[in-house]
Amino acid sequence: MIKCIADSSIKRKPLLIIIFPSLLSLPVIGVFLLILEINEFQKNVQDNLSAVATIIANCSTAALLFNDQDLERENLAVINTLPEVQAACLYDANGKVFTELLKVEQNIWSCPASIAGYITQFIDTHLFVLQPIMVDTEWHGTMFIRANFAATYWHGLFVKNILKDKVNLAMVKCINEVGHVMGKKTIAEFVEDKTIFNLLSELGVDYVQGYGIGKPVLLSELTLIKPFMATSK
Numbered sequence: 001m002i003k004c005i006a007d008s009s010i011k012r013k014p015l016l017i018i019i020f021p022s023l024l025s026l027p028v029i030g031v032f033l034l035i036l037e038i039n040e041f042q043k044n045v046q047d048n049l050s051a052v053a054t055i056i057a058n059c060s061t062a063a064l065l066f067n068d069q070d071l072e073r074e075n076l077a078v079i080n081t082l083p084e085v086q087a088a089c090l091y092d093a094n095g096k097v098f099t100e101l102l103k104v105e106q107n108i109w110s111c112p113a114s115i116a117g118y119i120t121q122f123i124d125t126h127l128f129v130l131q132p133i134m135v136d137t138e139w140h141g142t143m144f145i146r147a148n149f150a151a152t153y154w155h156g157l158f159v160k161n162i163l164k165d166k167v168n169l170a171m172v173k174c175i176n177e178v179g180h181v182m183g184k185k186t187i188a189e190f191v192e193d194k195t196i197f198n199l200l201s202e203l204g205v206d207y208v209q210g211y212g213i214g215k216p217v218l219l220s221e222l223t224l225i226k227p228f229m230a231t232s233k
Contacts, residue, residue: 041156042122044190045084045149046129050120051215052082053131057143060090060133064140069099076101079145083187084127089144091115098141115144125150156190159210162199176205 056075063072072090079085079101089111092098100111112118120129131143158175161168172188179186188200191210200208 037160041160042127045147045156046120046122046127049082049085049127049129049145049147050131052078053129053143053145056088057131057133060143061135061140064090064092064098064133065135072099073101079103082147084147084149085145086148087111087146089115089146091142091144093140095142109146111144115142118144159188159196159200160190160192162196172200172205173203176203180204 056078059075060072062068063075076088076090076099079088080103085103087100087102087109089100090098095114095116097111097113102110115130118128118130121127125148127145127147127149129143129145129147131145132139133141133143158168158171162172176186185206187207187209188205189209191197191200191208191212193212196210197208197212
């Protein structure tokens with residue numbers, strides 16, 4: 001490229017000198033924007049899963065106080081509705097595993113014997129969430145959740161930018177069509193407003209989830225939610 005500029009005419013050299021740095025900067029800008037998107041994605045899913053952990057922790061108080069493991073298994077069953085969550089572990093006040101729920105496909109990981117040193121954070125595509133269980137300022141245990149967002153990273157980013165990026169729109173169409181050819185139902189995540197919802201409906205996506213449909217809430221507040229559309233799948 002430098003040789004091309006050197007061999008160019010005097011009239012073309014100023015233009016090439018301007019264009020050359022611009023072309024070099026485009027990949028850098030693209031990587032920077034992708035990093036921003038991933039950071040925002042991580043913050044959103046961490047807030048989401050932390051809210052879920054808080055709800056489960058609040059429901060787990062009675063199970064810990066009355067040493068009722070069957071009740072706690074019912075509380076933990078909610079993670080079966082969250083495809084990214086691989087395991088949920090409840091620890092008692094002594095730091096021992098009280099109850100655990102591992103997904104059927106999860107056979108290479110189990111609840112750690114101790115969660116000392118763990119904090120709520122992303123490690124690569126894995127998110128670890130810890131939520132203390134308090135009763136009148138007294139610590140009774142900890143809810144520990146492990147999730148893997150390897151696939152959701154890209155699915156979420158595609159849906160989120162579907163209105164402004166034709167490539168993302170094409171990817172969502174492709175994923176939806178391939179899923180249907182395989183006889184599967186499709187779910188779009190990160191549906192944040194009605195416009196995205198309407199476009200996904202036109203594409204034939206089967207189910208949607210995201211802040212545009214509703215945010216995580218306590219069960220006692222569930223009846224107060226009024227979704228922005230009555231026809232949501």
